[in-house]
Amino acid sequence: METLERKQRSREQTRVGIVLTAKDIARREGWQAVSIRKIADAIEYSAPIVYEYFDSKDILLDEIRNEGFRHLKQEYERIKKVYRDPEKRLFEMSIAQWQFAVEQPEIYQVMYNLNGAYCTIPVCNSVAVEDLSNTIREIIFSFIPKSKESIQKLYFEWWSLSHGMITLAMMLREQQPLELSEQVYRDSIRRFVRGLR
Amino acid sequence: METLERKQRSREQTRVGIVLTAKDIARREGWQAVSIRKIADAIEYSAPIVYEYFDSKDILLDEIRNEGFRHLKQEYERIKKVYRDPEKRLFEMSIAQWQFAVEQPEIYQVMYNLNGAYCTIPVCNSVAVEDLSNTIREIIFSFIPKSKESIQKLYFEWWSLSHGMITLAMMLREQQPLELSEQVYRDSIRRFVRGLR
DNA sequence: TACATCAAGTTAACAGTGTTAAATTGGCGT
DNA sequence: ACGCCAATTTAACACTGTTAACTTGATGTA
Known part of the structure; x- marks a missing residue:
């Protein structure tokens, strides 16, 4: 045995x-x-x-979703090791998020319940998401050591900008080439990051 | 008979x-x-x-979706009649989009295939969406009469910002009160609009 | 009045879904 | 050789979208 x-x-x-x-x-x-x-x-x-x-299809989807968030977190950690400048760090993490969404769209979809992917388990209570959020919030904090509420606001702004552009770029990929969308993404993120100092 | x-x-x-x-x-x-x-x-x-x-469930969903886009378009027309200033117009239209998403989340969901709503008919080829897009693009054009490509870029930016914040605000509504999200939304849109002149 | 036609609506069916209980199978120790 | 037990499968339930076949009732005509 x-x-x-x-x-x-x-x-x-x-x-x-x-x-x-x-x-x-x-x-x-x-x-x-x-x-x-x-x-x-x-x-x-x-x-x-x-x-x-x-135990259920829901739980399987949740697992895949969290796997996605953990993968992203790993990428962030890698970037943190490579760059020390907070501006560069946040920019590179944003780019990593874009690449992740482009290379593994099906994972990105299940992470955000997009395009037919549907998991009833709430996304935001998971430790994987909280972990990811903290990483970004810490970097923003290193820009401007303000109150928790201010950091949360800026994080919400960053997340919205990034997620919004990614989802719309996917949606419009027939009408607007991904390369163009990526260019706009890079510019917008750069502007956002510059705006933080 | x-x-x-x-x-x-x-x-x-x-x-x-x-x-x-x-x-x-x-x-x-x-x-x-x-x-x-x-x-x-x-x-x-x-x-x-x-x-x-x-003829199919897909077509029913598509109908509801386009109804939503047309409703939004009507709101935009109403706003165009009330305000003449392009800045004010774009701001109010953004607010209208927020309110629409908050008041009729299920319609907003089917419009963007969110949260289990799934319609295989591509959103972006519809005249309703094209109509809506043109309205916004025209307003942006009245800010800066640049090339079609520049306008498209700015429109993409505006749409991403608005859609991103709306979807994330919905997702985070348990963690972050909608009122706070709305405040950040208003500020961000205002900044975007100011940045156009 | 009796019969045929025809539209409106229903039932029944097919192939698929998530999920669970019951049945089967094969290998092990006694 | 027999009994047990774990691993695995079959069968079933209540659903889903979708379509073909059937029923039903009213109308026009002979």
Whole structure:
């Protein structure tokens, strides 16, 4: 029975298989097309097996969502190590957010319940989001060490600007080339960051 | 058979009944809960009858969505009549958009495929959106009569700012009171408008 | 009045969804 | 050889969008 550890490893493997498959279907056919049975087929199991790893589809989506937020957080930490200037840091983190949304649109969609992705679990109470928020707020604080409320306001502004441009750029990608949108994004973020000092 | 006109009127009535019911369910239970059968029950018909008015659920959602854009356009026209100053016009239109999103969140959701509302028909090709866009672009043009590309960039900026703040304010309404968000929104829009002259 | 036609509306069905209970299967220890 | 137990599957429920087939009742005509 020394295979217990081995068993746990294979359990973990099918678990990540479920997550991988869900993201794969979402990427190719959109979140609306992601169903438990389709995932089960792909990992060559029957549907109820999926429920041994995730109590509901909602929880599976929540997991993928938080994975996304954690990935972004990691990127932020990497950037923090590379740059010391707060202006540069915030700018690069904004660019990282853009790239993330462009490279993995299906993850960005489930993070914000966009385009058919729908997870009823509230986004904002998660530690992953709180973690991410704190990182940005700290950087803004290093610009202007004001009150918590002022920082929150500025963070809200930054988040809105970034998220708004990303979602609209996605929406308008047929009408307005992504490269143009990115250029406007960079300029706007630069302006915002300059405006902070 | 002079009842033909009468018949057309009742047809129109059940049609708006369908739209009204869909919006009502969406408002109370969210778009995810809106189903053809539930709508049919509410208007006291069987499900296939709904298909005599809308070829698909997608088309019904698209109709509601465009209704929303047209409503907003009407608001813009009203504002254009009241104010002559371009700055004031753009500011008031931004406020109108905020109010619309707050008062009829379910409509705003279906307009942007938010929170479980999902309509596969592309938003941006519709005349309703093009109409709305032109209104704003014209106002921006009256600020700075630059090239079409510059205007488009500024319009994209304005739209992103407005849409981003609205969606995030909705998302954060438990953590951050709507009144605070609205205050930040007003300030940001004011700054944007001032920045145009 | 009897019959045919026709529109309005309904029922029934198909293929799919999330989810759960019940049944099955195969390998292990006794 | 038998019984148990875990792993897995089948079957079911209540839904979904959508469509074909059917019923029903009223109308016009012979």
